Amino acid sequence: MAKRFSPLLLLLFATATIHAQTTRPAISGTVKVEPGKPIPGMIVYLEPADPSVQFPSPTEPALISQQGAKFTPSLLIISVGQRVDFFNDENRPIEHNVFSQSPPKQFDLGLWRPPIKKSVVFEKPGLVRLFCSIHRYMDGVIYVCPTPFFTTVSPEGTFSISGAPPGDYILKTWQRTPRYSEQSQPITVNEGKTTVVRLQMSRK
Amino acid sequence: MKSLLLFLTTAILSATLGCASGVKIPPGKSAVEIAVRAEPKKGYHPENASASYVGGPGDQVSTSANPSGQYTPLDYAGLYGIVIWLEPVTGTAPAAAPQNLPLASPNQKQFDESSPRVGTIGDKLIILNRSTNTDTFYLRFDDGSIADIGTIGGGKSGAYLLKRPGAQSVVSDSLDRPIDRLFVTPSPLYKITHCNSTITFNDLAPGDYRLKSWHYRLPGSTANLTLVPNKAAKATVVIGVNALPKVP
Numbered sequence: 239m240a241k242r243f244s245p246l247l248l249l250l251f252a253t254a255t256i257h258a259q260t261t262r263p264a265i266s267g268t269v270k271v272e273p274g275k276p277i278p279g280m281i282v283y284l285e286p287a288d289p290s291v292q293f294p295s296p297t298e299p300a301l302i303s304q305q306g307a308k309f310t311p312s313l314l315i316i317s318v319g320q321r322v323d324f325f326n327d328e329n330r331p332i333e334h335n336v337f338s339q340s341p342p343k344q345f346d347l348g349l350w351r352p353p354i355k356k357s358v359v360f361e362k363p364g365l366v367r368l369f370c371s372i373h374r375y376m377d378g379v380i381y382v383c384p385t386p387f388f389t390t391v392s393p394e395g396t397f398s399i400s401g402a403p404p405g406d407y408i409l410k411t412w413q414r415t416p417r418y419s420e421q422s423q424p425i426t427v428n429e430g431k432t433t434v435v436r437l438q439m440s441r442k
Numbered sequence: 443m444k445s446l447l448l449f450l451t452t453a454i455l456s457a458t459l460g461c462a463s464g465v466k467i468p469p470g471k472s473a474v475e476i477a478v479r480a481e482p483k484k485g486y487h488p489e490n491a492s493a494s495y496v497g498g499p500g501d502q503v504s505t506s507a508n509p510s511g512q513y514t515p516l517d518y519a520g521l522y523g524i525v526i527w528l529e530p531v532t533g534t535a536p537a538a539a540p541q542n543l544p545l546a547s548p549n550q551k552q553f554d555e556s557s558p559r560v561g562t563i564g565d566k567l568i569i570l571n572r573s574t575n576t577d578t579f580y581l582r583f584d585d586g587s588i589a590d591i592g593t594i595g596g597g598k599s600g601a602y603l604l605k606r607p608g609a610q611s612v613v614s615d616s617l618d619r620p621i622d623r624l625f626v627t628p629s630p631l632y633k634i635t636h637c638n639s640t641i642t643f644n645d646l647a648p649g650d651y652r653l654k655s656w657h658y659r660l661p662g663s664t665a666n667l668t669l670v671p672n673k674a675a676k677a678t679v680v681i682g683v684n685a686l687p688k689v690p
Binding site for chain 1: 482483485486512513514515516517578580582584585586587588590613615659660661682683684686687688689
């Protein structure tokens, strides 16, 4: 009996999941800067208004390549609790190291040669600067968002975030090379509604 | 007479103690000699790895910021731009006369990230806006925050009092690249040095200090020092990653 209904149950489950994803509340927003200035490379993310609220971390690890003595991508945005695999994918037997002395995660991954991956889980949000202790010009950045709800802002200054459950949040900005003070704005996500946000970036 | 004799004896003893390590210490003051060394990653064998490899076909094209190719190794024996400072654990360090840190925008040469300008809180950044247009300047701190310096007319200079310690870039609205890099120490008791050097602070008030260091890329060790009158303490600062927490 159970076997007979399994495909149907699966179909119902899949439909319910798709429905949940498509009807989940979304945030849509715009970012404005001074007239005539370009939108800086930036992300926006949600932080729960109640710090005790936690969301499951993505189970899929992020990957950073070390080929060519470069961290690729040179900027990686992840969610708190997410694992990052550092892959020494050089095509020569070149040793690499990864370390950081940034407050959210201080670590030293040791030395290793290709084709091996070493992993780090980032448990705290914030900016993590990566370096190799061997190669002078090898550096990168990981920005660890407090939730999985983040997105990049388009060059036109628009963004949208989906998947966040209803509730109270603080929407925050982060610029890789800041030109403006970071913005922080309380917002409420309501079931089935799109929350519209307008951010004005300024120096003060 | 007795007190004069005691004073002279103390003074002679102090001078002797001070000279014993080659450090001249003003009477009643303290000193510290700090050896600075850099330590490559333990287990690293440059002869077997990429140290001699300085780029080749297919490597990223060298830029002015990366003059010798992606695989250029960090030269631990020639590490420079190391900032060493002392923070009194109790009280504050004596205020030093504020220094002026002059810079011009646009900067005629590419700044060297590994050798930033160094100052302390209370020093003055003097910016000459060489362009003919008014420009707005600000500081970009390594933690991602910014501080507004203000607007300076074309051909004019402006001053800004340094208020926050740490590594920071001087940036302007009109330029894509930072104009210069600064490292601001929280204490005026600082020196800039290179590895395999020994530096001396010899006019310190006796007491407890925290010894700290900064290098643009590598972490450095810290130490607690207790300095007693008329004596020179010794300390070592090690620059390198070996003390960082290991990830299995």
